Amino acid sequence: MLVIRNGRIRTAAAPGSGVPQVIEGGTVVVEGTKIKVVVAVGVPDIPPGAEFIDATGLYVTPGIVDPHSHIGIVEDGVGWEGSDGNEATDPVTAECRALDGINPADEAFEEVRRHGVTTVNIAPGSANVIGGTSLAVKCYGSVVDEMVIKNPTGMKAAMGENPKRVYGNQHKKPATRMGTAAVMRGALTAARDYMRKQEMAKEKPDKAPDVNLKHEALAPVLRGEMPLRVHAHRADDIVTAIRIADEFGIKITLEHCTEGDQVADLIAARGIMAAVGPSMYQRGKQEVKDLSVSTPVALAKAGVHVALTSDHPVVPLQYLRFIAGLCVREGMPEETALAAMTRHGAEHAGVGDRLGSIEPGKDADIVLWDGDPFEWLTHAVCTIIDGKVVYRNGEERGCR
DSSP, X not given: OEEEEEEEEEOOOOTTSSSOSEXXXXXXXXXXXXXXXXXXXXXXXXXXXXXXXXXXXXXXXXXXXXXXXXXTTBOTTTOGGGBOSOOTTSSBOTTOBGGGGOOTXXXXXXXXXXXXXXEEEEOOOSSSSEEEEEEEEESOOSSHHXXXXXEEEEXXXXXXXXXXXXXXXXXXXXXXXXXXXXXXXXXXXXXXXXXXXXXXXXXXXXXXXXXXXXXXXXXXXXXXXXXEEEEEOSHHHHHHHHHHHXXXXXXXXXXXXXXXXXXXXXXXXXXXXXEEOOOSXXXXXXXXXXXXXXXXXXXXXXXXXXXXXXXXXXXXXXXXXXHHHHHHHTTOOHHHHHHHTTHHHHHHTTOTTTSSSOOTTXXXXXXXXXXXXXXXXXOEEEEEETTEEEEEOOGGGTOO
8 A cells, every 4th residue: 555645636636526626735545556545634544564655845646648649659769760650551551550569668658757657648650541549558567568558549540741741752642631531531431331241241141241450440430439539730631530520420539739729619519639739849841830839728718628749759758747837828727737638638548537637446647746747847756657656756855
């Protein structure tokens, strides 16, 4: 058992959950891998042998969750040898799985733990119209299969410049936004027809179609079991993604959503989640010319479910909390910004039932900070994943 006591706890719990969002001098009790108790006053009966962490003077928050990352699949500081996120040989590679490209020895995993990041949703890149399945993992472990929280968490797709640049340069379809939408419709239609043939084959087994891994991978999207996670920066690409989702009756999430503020009311009305970012990056291509940290602020104000993403390694994941701090500077309430880098990220990734807030029953993924987590000078002094201390920043910083 692990007991964290006397900390300033910022739970990131949802309003109406019954758990206060701020608890001064509170205590968190961890049993095994789960949070057992969160109390504001007093300490419940603790059995002998429990480990105590004195969090006096420290902030206590949930671990940071990035809902859109390429950590481990585009390795840090390695180059092409460790770049395994884009199978850019076919615009539809739905059968590819991010799981098979992740190297848990990527040094970025250790680095982000030192900065309070505990969970990432890892997706293929955006070279392809449909790139393959994403998954959520904890940022600790040596075997990726043992790090998995949920697999798959969605099917990666992409609109806009990337697919048309990659395949236009190969003189292949798609070379335009029209072509990208057509390829996406074609893949979904083919998978839907495959599913119909499978259904018919229940009565006539000899009519069963040959196994097609692309179609098999897309079937859960068409059945509504997981979302299509659509890379879309420009407002018109966002609207095209929504149009296609309506045509096929599927769920989508928006990834990046750079011009989402231009169609914020539409996104909010549809109840579509948006992972916004990376907001601390150069305007390296035309479709991000309106890049601004004010975008997630405006989207949240419009009622959109906003999570923040670093798009690691585009912006190193350890800087995600600084993006949240900039959102606060631009007018986002602190509790909204905290949720955007914790609970909302977990919900966007489809693991919000287990992660993203300090509440009884949730996974014990907790970070202690020596100051306000939105401030640049603050350090993570202790990172806990599944109830285990996986990083300590020394006795002098209070994690004892």
